[in-house]
Amino acid sequence: MIDSQGTVDRDDAISVQPSSDGWQLTVYVADVASGVAPGGNVDREAFRRRESAYGGWRGTAKMLPRPVEERRTLAEGRACAAMAVRMKVGPDGSLGDVEVERATVHGAVAMDHSQVESAVHDADHPLHQELREAAAVSEVLLACRRAHGALALYDLLSGWATDEDGTVVRLASFERNVAYKIVQECMIAANTALAGWAAERDLPVLFRNHSAARVTPPRETFLEDLDLAFSAGTETRLQALQQRTLMTLRAAEYAPFMGGHWGLNLPGYLHGTSPLRRYADLVVQRIIFSHLDGTDTPYTQDELQGVAQALTEGARRDRQTEHESRKSSAHSRARSAAASSSADYSALDSSAFHAVLKRGCKEQVAGASLVEETARRAVGHQLTSLEQQLVLVVAGGPAWEPARTACMSAITAAPEAAVSVLSVHAQVNGLPLPEFTLDAGGQSHCPVFTSRASWASAEGRITGAERSAATKKAARHQAALSLLAVLAGLPDPSQNSATPAPVRAAPTAKAPAPAEGRSPVSALNELEQTRVISGLTYTYSSQGPGHQMVFACTAHATCDGHELSAGASASTKAAAKGEAAAALLTEISGARAKSVV
Structure with missing residues (x-):
């Protein structure tokens, strides 16, 4: 049983046994359905909560009451009722020979992530061999999922990974080791196996369906982008990819039919391995047990549809509330930062500085340090057009004047x-x-x-x-x-x-020499802007070995209806262009003199 340190609600345990052609993987799931009757007070409260919360804006709130949790959890030192999902894992990570049955777990061992990591690398640990096999199974399962197009990657060193929907997530510090991968891959395998097993028996369970938005790139492109971002490993790139996955991958939904899972690239998927913590898993377990026991299903089709809609809608509200909570917290932090008179903003990257500047401009909060740094970035042309708009049009009050003046001066220069x-x-x-x-x-x-x-x-x-x-x-x-x-x-x-417009004097044959310090190329550009010439172009050629290359340039233009050209050669393209431009200036002067005569 692998969980974080101090966990008391253990939903699942795994057993891995090697065989001549792969492994026998068994995932044991705590029997919660037998201890929570449908329609009772405990069940109604669990349905209302939908899932357990472990921090964040929801705080800590378990789905089930502690006494029920203690009776139904898997635990050390006692026999525990469970649902067993047995499957054959081939050397290539393929799943087969799925069996689902009631079971009793004896001799379960509880371990946290760090203990698993140590045991995998400690040959003297009593569970070393089994955990090494579990790690090997997780690797072949992951490789198989990747080969079949799942959006699945882990970078345990930096702490980034994809969840089952393909969204890029940041792992907690204790999860950044092989134990996380073992749990993730074994649970995805069990839920995949359960979905196929239920579909083969035409059981109307709650499937977990997932789709992508229309703006999502083709799967191959998405996988390439994931590989490149994880290979680069830079925080900024991974954060950008995280935002992209959140925007393009729709939230998965529950439904009483198999609609497919885009992130996993599977025809069917469900949640069935966490009945202590997720109500959907409890519903699935009840339906599976009724089938195994030969009793009537506890839900009609309409009831199951109602449960699916309620869970999906509740999850949507939770996401919206979480978004608003994070947004409010971010605004509060940015507001405090904007009001500081002594903070050093020079080290902030563009994203972090934008958040502080936006809050300061919108709420007219002008700490001396923020105004000073804004003015510095404006002079250095480091502000985006949106940030310039915030400073010039949104921000107000005398305190912002130095930044507004600097911003306008920068725009005046460009x-x-x-x-x-x-x-x-x-x-x-x-x-x-x-x-x-x-x-x-x-x-x-x-x-x-x-x-x-x-x-x-x-x-x-x-x-x-x-x-x-x-x-x-x-x-x-x-x-x-x-x-x-x-x-x-x-x-x-x-x-x-x-x-x-100047009064036109009689032209002379003298070449229109550029002003002091101005190149012949610039002089030609000015003649074209003032329409003395038109169609100014340059063509190039080169010859000779790479270490002694000679570049030839020919400048072309039309003056008073005459097509003119002049060429030159030099050891660099820039020098050849400059000499050709100077020669063309002489040609232009001569052509203009002839037209006057």
């Missing part, structure tokens, strides 16, 4: 970010995206684009200043920056970046 922040603001508030006007003016060789951003709100239309620039994108970015400043209630840092 005005394209203003469009992203406005989009995020629309998404999180269910609003339409901002509207942009765009007008073109200027001359063909020196265009000017003018844009204005506005937002339709319940209070009326919010409008930023009209801004002009030499390109459409630049004008749009400055207009978005102006509108963002209006929403944030901060001074408008946006600018008109377009210059008036």
Whole structure:
């Protein structure tokens, strides 16, 4: 009997005997059905509780009263009534020759996880050989499940594993050894065997059905992702995979029919090995015993359907309550952290810092340390668009001003970010995206684009200043920056970046030399932006051995209707591109001079 230290409600015990062609695995399950009559007070209370709780938001609450638990649990030093599930495990992990019967357990030995771990590695331990066989059985069962597409992995060193539904879970510290794998694999094998045994006899039991959401990737892709994440072993990657499994794998449900189990990739599965702790297992045991005893089933089809629905709905409510409890606790922790004036947030990763920042902005909690770290991350361009939106539009009060100012300065330096922040603001508030006007003016060789951003709100239309620039994108970015400043209630840092069209002087044959410090490549880009040239492209080739490679680059462009090109060679691609660009600048100057003549 393998359980955590101090356990008093022992549902199951295992026995493993090697054979010439595999193992004989027997899982003994405590006979609880004989001691809890259907419809009695104890049964009704157990149905209401659905399962035992061992900490967390529910606290500690056993499904059955302690006196009943003491009478029905498997225990050392006495004969215990049980249900025996016997099965043949082949060398490849396949299950066969399943038998289910009433039994009496004699000489059961209770062990915790650490004791099992020690016994597996201690050749002098009296149970060393049997536990080594149990460990071997768990390995072949796991390998077989994996080979048949089950979402099953363990990383006992880091403490991550998948549960029976394929969801990535974090193991308790005491479970991070071979004992956990032995229990998990033997119980899954017993429940799988019971489901097949019941289906063959057409017994209407409570099956455990599981499905995946439509957005779930193909099973092969999911298995590859599991392998990669567990192989990498990084906390961040495993946590991300955990969230993904929670989002894509639906919660398993109870039903009086076999609907299949997606996570285990089985045609049928049920819960029958924990009748002291789960009401569904108690129902299954009652139905199996009635079949073994030749008596009428204790449930009609409608009653069984009602039990299944009640258990499934109760589990759903429990998950929702647990989620709200964790969310509330997380908010409370983040709120306290946000209010600190001396905490050091610089070491927080992006996820942890986001939680604190979000709570501080939404509840107007502005501890000096949080504001300072937010400003530092804003200057370093380490804030996401959502975090910038929180700081600029959600946070308020004088204490937040240093962070808000730093955030706006960072966006001013990279005005394209203003469009992203406005989009995020629309998404999180269910609003339409901002509207942009765009007008073109200027001359063909020196265009000017003018844009204005506005937002339709319940209070009326919010409008930023009209801004002009030499390109459409630049004008749009400055207009978005102006509108963002209006929403944030901060001074408008946006600018008109377009210059008036110069009076055209008679061109000369002199090449348009780049400004000091500017490369010929940048000068060509500017000529294309101002529409002096068009179709600027570069083509490359190379020759010679790897250690003496020579790169050739040819720059192409169209100027006043003439297609021009110039080439150069150098020992690096960058140098060849620069020399080709310089040569093309000379060609452009010559072409423009000829057009004037």
